Amino acid sequence: MLWEHNKMLEIKDLHVKLEEEDKQILKGVNLTVEPGKVHAIMGPNGSGKSTLSYVLSGKGGYEVTGGSASLDGDELLDMEAEERAAAGLFLAFQYPVEIPGVGNMTFLRTAVNAQRKARGEEEMSAGEFLKVIRAKAKTLKIDADMLKRPVNVGFSGGEKKRNEILQMAMLEPKMCILDETDSGLDVDAMKLVSEGVNALRDEGRGFLVITHYQRLLDHIKPDVVHIMADGRIVKTGGPELALEVENNGYADILAEVA
Amino acid sequence: MAQSSKMLQVKQDATEAFLADRAVPTGAAWANDARADALGRLREMGLPHGRDEYWKFTKPDSLVHADAPKAAVFQYDEAPLWADVESLKIVFVDGVFDADASDDFALEGLEIERLADVAGKDIHWVKDLYGVLETRGQDAVQRPLAAVNTALATDGVFIHVTGKVSKPVNLVYLHKSDTSDAILHHCIKLDEGAEMTLLETGPAAARFNKLLEVDVADTAKFNHVRVQGRDHERRAVTGCFARLGSESAFKSFTLTMNGVLTRNECVIELTGDDAIAHVAGACVGDGKDFHHDDTVFITHDAVNCESRQVFKKVLRNGATGVFQGKILVKKDAQKTDGYQISQSLLLDDDSQFLAKPELEIYADDVICSHGSTTGAIDEDAMFYLRSRGVPEAEATDLLVLAFLAEALEEIEDETLAEGILERLEGWLARRAS
Numbered sequence: 001m002l003w004e005h006n007k008m009l010e011i012k013d014l015h016v017k018l019e020e021e022d023k024q025i026l027k028g029v030n031l032t033v034e035p036g037k038v039h040a041i042m043g044p045n046g047s048g049k050s051t052l053s054y055v056l057s058g059k060g061g062y063e064v065t066g067g068s069a070s071l072d073g074d075e076l077l078d079m080e081a082e083e084r085a086a087a088g089l090f091l092a093f094q095y096p097v098e099i100p101g102v103g104n105m106t107f108l109r110t111a112v113n114a115q116r117k118a119r120g121e122e123e124m125s126a127g128e129f130l131k132v133i134r135a136k137a138k139t140l141k142i143d144a145d146m147l148k149r150p151v152n153v154g155f156s157g158g159e160k161k162r163n164e165i166l167q168m169a170m171l172e173p174k175m176c177i178l179d180e181t182d183s184g185l186d187v188d189a190m191k192l193v194s195e196g197v198n199a200l201r202d203e204g205r206g207f208l209v210i211t212h213y214q215r216l217l218d219h220i221k222p223d224v225v226h227i228m229a230d231g232r233i234v235k236t237g238g239p240e241l242a243l244e245v246e247n248n249g250y251a252d253i254l255a256e257v258a
Numbered sequence: 259m260a261q262s263s264k265m266l267q268v269k270q271d272a273t274e275a276f277l278a279d280r281a282v283p284t285g286a287a288w289a290n291d292a293r294a295d296a297l298g299r300l301r302e303m304g305l306p307h308g309r310d311e312y313w314k315f316t317k318p319d320s321l322v323h324a325d326a327p328k329a330a331v332f333q334y335d336e337a338p339l340w341a342d343v344e345s346l347k348i349v350f351v352d353g354v355f356d357a358d359a360s361d362d363f364a365l366e367g368l369e370i371e372r373l374a375d376v377a378g379k380d381i382h383w384v385k386d387l388y389g390v391l392e393t394r395g396q397d398a399v400q401r402p403l404a405a406v407n408t409a410l411a412t413d414g415v416f417i418h419v420t421g422k423v424s425k426p427v428n429l430v431y432l433h434k435s436d437t438s439d440a441i442l443h444h445c446i447k448l449d450e451g452a453e454m455t456l457l458e459t460g461p462a463a464a465r466f467n468k469l470l471e472v473d474v475a476d477t478a479k480f481n482h483v484r485v486q487g488r489d490h491e492r493r494a495v496t497g498c499f500a501r502l503g504s505e506s507a508f509k510s511f512t513l514t515m516n517g518v519l520t521r522n523e524c525v526i527e528l529t530g531d532d533a534i535a536h537v538a539g540a541c542v543g544d545g546k547d548f549h550h551d552d553t554v555f556i557t558h559d560a561v562n563c564e565s566r567q568v569f570k571k572v573l574r575n576g577a578t579g580v581f582q583g584k585i586l587v588k589k590d591a592q593k594t595d596g597y598q599i600s601q602s603l604l605l606d607d608d609s610q611f612l613a614k615p616e617l618e619i620y621a622d623d624v625i626c627s628h629g630s631t632t633g634a635i636d637e638d639a640m641f642y643l644r645s646r647g648v649p650e651a652e653a654t655d656l657l658v659l660a661f662l663a664e665a666l667e668e669i670e671d672e673t674l675a676e677g678i679l680e681r682l683e684g685w686l687a688r689r690a691s
């Protein structure tokens with residue numbers, strides 16, 4: 001894979017508040033993910049991790065009051081959500097959305113072809129799509145029934161997360177953000193999901209893995225670990241930082257940077 | 259229900275004005291009797307008025323005016339619907355039978371005759387059906403426009419179904435004159451164990467008053483799929499009056515796209531045990547002139563029957579949708595399973611949905627549920643789709659079709675359902691216009 005920059009995702013001094021309320025959530029986030037690297041973000045509940053992932057992927061309801069974010073050199077924050085996706089950004093949702101009435105397969109094929117169309121590529125034929133999705137679904141232990149059912153409707157917590165990874169595998173993004181993909185997973189499901197993610201690791205692809213727990217990072221080994229608190233990255237280190245959090249919690253680190 | 263004598267006088271005066279230039283057709287004794295009876299009932303109750311409770315959400319003015327308001331003929335730009343479905347076609351142009359365009363009335367398992375031919379025959383099975391179910395349907399609520407139909411209709415088809423029919427009967431309603439004021443009255447009698455599918459398509463006329471009386475004998479099955487035409491300015495008031503015997507089934511689906519005014523009334527009586535009645539509708543409306551009304555009245559008068567009403571409306575650019583649906587469960591109709599859902603998806607703030615769901619239950623061992631909702635596109639679903647690269651317009655289409663799915667699922671035949679889906683996709687694609 002070719003990439004133009006050694007900065008797959010570059011976030012500079014990002015300030016974000018809620019659109020409807022006078023509440024500042026991100027207070028100057030700086031973060032750069034290089035192609036081929038896995039960065040992890042840990043941090044207490046409410047520190048702004050999900051907000052960061054939503055703002056990057058273009059969800060409404062937030063107002064950027066300062067700073068910038070770019071994907072592989074392209075300014076992200078001016079694009080529509082679908083343009084960001086076509087440019088190669090993917091968010092695995094903390095709470096995947098249920099869409100009654102839309103079949104999972106239809107949903108994915110529409111998404112794959114919409115992105116291809118946006119990039120001026122040829123659309124995938126029904127036959128080719130079926131072949132590819134069957135193979136990828138199999139490795140994630142997603143059966144034919146789950147592909148046919150409406151998107152995420154009646155899926156267990158683990159099934160929803162595996163479905164997120166399947167979407168990621170089908171869309172082959174340049175930059176993957178995983179928001180608490182480990183929450184609600186048992187040990188076996190965690191292994192499946194991690195294997196799915198690791199299979200996508202590639203020298204051209206960046207990862208930002210948001211998690212509370214070291215255990216996911218045992219499977220998906222990060223290159224860099226950030227600690228986020230109160231809307232800022234307060235500490236950055238290597239994988240050992242995750243272990244420190246696992247053993248001592250956030251209190252020590254937060255006290256140290258306060 | 260109390261209505262002032264002054265109000266009644268206003269309605270009766272309007273009725274006389276409406277009837278002034280119209281002749282009640284004459285024929286054999288049974289036809290004359292049925293028409294005279296309907297005319298008497300009509301004169302007594304008067305035409306509907308905007309102050310009537312049953313017309314609270316839908317202004318009847320343009321339906322009761324002596325002259326039909328003009329409606330431009332719409333130039334179709336789509337492939338014909340159900341082109342690959344084999345059927346027996348019966349064509350009416352502005353309510354007038356077109357023999358050249360119609361197929362021969364020959365199909366195994368049924369017998370078809372025209373009202374125009376039969377009304378002169380002294381002895382005919384239809385004398386026990388014509389106007390009979392319509393009259394029964396007036397019991398709980400007055401339906402003057404149905405009485406108008408019985409009194410004045412000069413054509414329509416009478417179908418006697420004796421066996422399982424291999425292909426649908428397809429009533430095609432063409433609209434070619436912008437001032438046509440058409441009335442058609444059809445009667446269908448299904449014998450025990452008989453089965454048929456009736457299709458109805460097309461805008462029919464500038465103003466169309468259509469009645470369908472269906473008598474479904476024990477274990478018989480009646481299937482009905484209808485698509486009301488796209489002509490933007492057409493008006494229609496339709497009534498379907500059905501009576502169901504034991505273990506019989508009645509399934510009806512209607513797609514409505516465009517038209518300034520449509521009122522579809524459906525009145526069903528479940529009179530035999532273990533019968534099933536499903537009535538469904540999908541309606542997509544565009545523009546502030548669009549007004550669509552589904553008015554349904556289902557009476558459970560037997561044990562262990564099931565009824566299901568599924569009505570979905572997608573409204574944009576100021577369109578109006580109406581639903582009035584009632585389930586009446588009589589005292590001895592134990593083990594009734596009644597379901598009613600009416601939902602609208604409003605694509606903007608200018609559109610509106612007015613609903614009046616009603617349950618009236620006199621039996622104690624029944625399951626009845628009803629729900630009515632009005633909502634916009636789900637923002638979370640929208641963002642989820644867009645975050646996967648699906649542009650907003652395409653995501654809206656997907657969510658609209660998803661919203662309609664429960665109603666579309668009521669169409670049993672896959673080919674017919676596909677045709678309906680294509681029509682809806684066409685409507686969505688015309689978004690920009």
Ligand SMILES: Nc1ncnc2c1ncn2[C@@H]1O[C@H](COP(=O)(O)OP(=O)(O)O)[C@@H](O)[C@H]1O
Pocket residue numbers: 018025043044045046047048049050051052061
């Ligand atoms: N749409 C919203 N409305 C109100 N408060 C919000 C909204 N989004 C985020 N917040 C608030 O912003 C803060 C950060 O939330 P979030 O980004 O979900 O944190 P994290 O993912 O780190 O747990 C929390 O205090 C949360 O309550």
Ligand SMILES: [Mg+2]
Pocket residue numbers: 049050051094179180
């Ligand atoms: Mg979160």
